[in-house]
Amino acid sequence: LAKTTQPISMDSYEGQEVNITCSHNNIATNDYITWYQQFPSQGPRFIIQGYKTKVTNEVASLFIPADRKSSTLSLPRVSLSDTAVYYCLVGATSGGSYIPTFGRGTSLIVHP
């Protein structure tokens, strides 16, 4: 399983763009990169998933360089409600062998 490394914590202010980078140096060819958001006492919530280049949805963008050894989750114009822990997971999403394993995550605090 590819190990992931993220900053433990980040601080931002309302309205700013936040970029959280995850390192996954031993990512495998079949692995996808998935980001989750977790609020206290809740289960993780899917944010975005990608394989290479750039993926964008209604809440975030995911940037993946050509070597795929890292990825960056970009949250545009954060609000107080974006205060949460963000996890990046790496693994093959097809087939029965994928076991979603969590790293330490990044605790994002958004200040007024």
Place this chain on the structure above:
Amino acid sequence: GAVVSQHPSWVICKSGTSVKIECRSLDFQATTMFWYRQFPKQSLMLMATSNEGSKATYEQGVEKDKFLINHASLTLSTLTVTSAHPEDSSFYICSARAGEQFFGPGTRLTVL
């Protein structure tokens, strides 16, 4: 998107009793579900992989006789914490895959 539910959402029990937590995939079938445990301000720790119709696969250090997992149907997996003790107090989360991974809302277990 797909929905994973857990019941109960919280439970308080006396030391020495057993507690059963249910995990259901509401609108899809899941041959594989995962059980996690999360202590305060820590990441999710994978406990076991629950396989429909067969024995669960436990992670190293997780006592299979204490944490009984039954995956009797394609939409239901149960985790029974037997002879619970205060150190078993934690937040238990299950997940299942329908394309992407979906996580349940979690169950807060407090053992007095």
